[in-house]
Amino acid sequence: MEFGTKLIHGGISQDQTTGAVSVPIYQTSTFAQSTLGGSPAYEYSRTGNPTRLAVEKLIAELENGAAGYAFASGSAAIHTVFSLFSAGDHIVVGNDVYGGTFRLLNTVLKRQGLNFTAVDTRDLTTVASAITPKTKAIYLETPTNPLMHISDISALAKLAQQQNLLTIVDNTFASPYVQRPLDLGADIVLHSASKYLGGHSDLIAGLVVTKTEELGEKIGYLQNAIGGILAPQDSWLLQRGMKTLAVRMAAHQKNAQQIFEFLQQDSRISKIYYPGDPNGTDYQLAKRQMDGFGGMISFELTTDLSVKKFIESLKLITLAESLGSVESLIEVPAIMTHGSIPEKIRLANGISNRLIRLSVGIEQVTDLLGDLRTALNAAQNFY
Ligand SMILES: *Cc1c(COP(=O)(O)O)cnc(C)c1O
Numbered sequence: 254m255e256f257g258t259k260l261i262h263g264g265i266s267q268d269q270t271t272g273a274v275s276v277p278i279y280q281t282s283t284f285a286q287s288t289l290g291g292s293p294a295y296e297y298s299r300t301g302n303p304t305r306l307a308v309e310k311l312i313a314e315l316e317n318g319a320a321g322y323a324f325a326s327g328s329a330a331i332h333t334v335f336s337l338f339s340a341g342d343h344i345v346v347g348n349d350v351y352g353g354t355f356r357l358l359n360t361v362l363k364r365q366g367l368n369f370t371a372v373d374t375r376d377l378t379t380v381a382s383a384i385t386p387k388t389k390a391i392y393l394e395t396p397t398n399p400l401m402h403i404s405d406i407s408a409l410a411k412l413a414q415q416q417n418l419l420t421i422v423d424n425t426f427a428s429p430y431v432q433r434p435l436d437l438g439a440d441i442v443l444h445s446a447s448k449y450l451g452g453h454s455d456l457i458a459g460l461v462v463t464k465t466e467e468l469g470e471k472i473g474y475l476q477n478a479i480g481g482i483l484a485p486q487d488s489w490l491l492q493r494g495m496k497t498l499a500v501r502m503a504a505h506q507k508n509a510q511q512i513f514e515f516l517q518q519d520s521r522i523s524k525i526y527y528p529g530d531p532n533g534t535d536y537q538l539a540k541r542q543m544d545g546f547g548g549m550i551s552f553e554l555t556t557d558l559s560v561k562k563f564i565e566s567l568k569l570i571t572l573a574e575s576l577g578s579v580e581s582l583i584e585v586p587a588i589m590t591h592g593s594i595p596e597k598i599r600l601a602n603g604i605s606n607r608l609i610r611l612s613v614g615i616e617q618v619t620d621l622l623g624d625l626r627t628a629l630n631a632a633q634n635f636y
Contacts, residue, residue, distance in 0.1 A: 256315070256430060257499035264311030264492075265303075276307040278489045300477050304485040308492040309460075312450075315429040315495075316442050318462035320469025322476050323488055327425065327445025328353055329481030330459030332361075334421060334443055336475045340366025343387040347374040347404065349397035349602055351423065351445075352591040374404040375535065381412060390419040396426045396539070399551045399586045399610040400603055401526040403535035406542060410438030419468075425449070428577070430502040432543045435464045441472075448577030449548075451494040452501050458483050458491050501579065504615035505548030511618045512611070512625070516552055521629055526551040548613045549576060551586075553605065554632065560585065560607050563632035569616065569624040576612035581621055583611050 254263065268277050279302055284295040295301050305323050313321030324330040331354055338344065346358065348371040358369050370383040374393040391413050395404040410420040421441045422434035428449035434442045444450055446458035459481075463469040476482060483491065510529060516522045517530075528539040529546030539546060554560060564572055570581040574589050584590060587606045591599055613621070 259311075259314050260496050260498050263314040264309075265307040266311075276304055276489065276492060278485050279303045280485050298485070299480050299482055302482075302485050302488070304492075305483055305488040308483070308488045308495070311492060311495060312429075312444075312446075312460045313462050316424075316433055316435050316462040318435050318442065318464055318469075319466045320463050320473065322461045322469075322472050323446075323483035323491070324459035324461070324476070324481045325483055325487075326457045326481075327351075327423075327443070327447060327459040328357060330443050330445075330461050331423070332357060333472065333475050333479055333481060334441060334461060335362055335367065336479060337419075337471060338367055338389055341368075341387060342366075342389045343368040343370070343385050344390045344392055345369075345374075345380055345383045345388060345418075346371050346391075347393040347395075347397060348372055349400055349402055350392075350394050351398050351425070352586075352593050354423070356593045373402070374409060375402055377405070377408055377412060380409065384416055384418070388416070388418055390421055392421045392423075394423040394426065395432075395542075396528050396547060396549065398426055399526070399549075399591070399608060401426075401528050401533075401535075401549065401551060403528055403539045403542065405538055406432075406434050406437040406439055410440075413440075414438070425577070426549055427543060427547055428498060428502060430498050431506075431545050431547050435462065437542065440464050440468060446491055447575065449502065449505075450498065450577075451491050452498065452578055453494055454573075454575060454578040454580065454582075456487055456490050456494065458487055501615055502545070502548070505577075505613055506545045508615065508618045508621065509546065509548045509550055509613040512613055512621060513550055515622050515625065516550070519629065521555050521558055521633060522552050523555045524553040549610070550613060551608055551610045553607050553609065554629075556607075558629070558632040559635045560609065560632070562635040563628050564609070566628035566631035567624055568627070569620055570611070570614075570628075576610075578612065579615050581612060581614035581616060583609060586610055 309321040413420040420439040422439045425445045444460045527550045
């Protein structure tokens with residue numbers, strides 16, 4: 254089955270008992286058991302729920318993995334994956350990971366005895382030299398948020414295998430339409446499904462897929478033990494959103510490409526970060542590793558333009574955190590999504606106070622270009 258067909262017919266796409274073409278919302282906490290001491294398919298909804306199972310089977314198929322699990326948020330998914338490790342274990346992590354991940358690792362998991370070394374995962378030598386006898390995994394995002402750095406998943410997974418480490422990829426920015434890390438050798442792929450997978454800014458959810466059944470059983474055990482599960486109504490809404498992932502991603506990518514070309518020819522834009530920039534350092538790798546370049550663009554205005562005035566002059570493009578939705582969203586990472594990262598570390602990683610991140614929506618692109626043009630003019634005339 255092709256990817257776009259899997260989205261509609263993959264996993265459990267119909268109700269077995271009634272034939273309902275939309276999986277019903279099994280809004281129940283428990284399930285009647287027919288015999289004492291039997292092993293029923295469902296017993297309690299934290300452990301398993303048919304609506305959640307449908308979306309879990311679907312994401313496992315989309316990522317070409319053995320098992321999928323759905324969580325109440327991307328953060329809950331990440332926390333559950335890191336619960337594979339024990340006090341004293343060391344993990345090499347990307348130095349440009351999602352701000353909330355940075356916070357979870359540094360203010361929660363460190364206290365519980367895990368150790369981390371943050372490195373630029375684009376540099377294999379640096380990654381290799383960060384590995385210690387206590388290292389258990391390499392954890393990365395590609396493309397990164399918000400600088401769109403691309404790391405070579407195959408090369409990192411090969412290095413990890415040689416040292417008996419797990420490779421864990423946060424695939425939120427690409428979505429499985431654009432990139433499938435398990436095919437490239439990763440062991441675990443995870444998502445904030447609040448972004449492209451849900452796709453409509455109406456849901457918080459997280460997904461995890463493992464390459465092997467064995468790893469899947471471990472994540473399943475932790476999902477039930479920790480309990481950060483996705484509820485039936487949200488599981489249904491997530492699957493409903495995922496059905497259109499292919500058509501949405503094609504539109505996101507087409508619009509992003511045109512906005513990139515528009516920004517590139519405007520002298521008031523001093524920097525652009527976009528995986529599809531042919532002059533970008535990671536372009537060849539992005540072309541090889543991804544099916545398209547995604548819908549995210551970050552950029553900086555020249556210093557004679559007011560960032561505040563630019564953002565506040567936009568009428569269509571909405572100032573908001575989050576990304577991957579049908580409507581275009583814009584934000585300033587330094588004071589929004591990445592505000593929890595200490596300034597010194599943030600600046601050292603290249604996230605300046607003037608950096609703007611745009612999640613390109615699927616509106617008619619001419620309207621988006623018009624909005625950007627008007628706001629640029631307003632920001633220029635401001636001083
Ligand atoms: C949003 C996001 C997360 C966290 O997911 P939530 O659903 O908000 O908890 C993790 N990683 C990346 C890359 C994200 O963009």
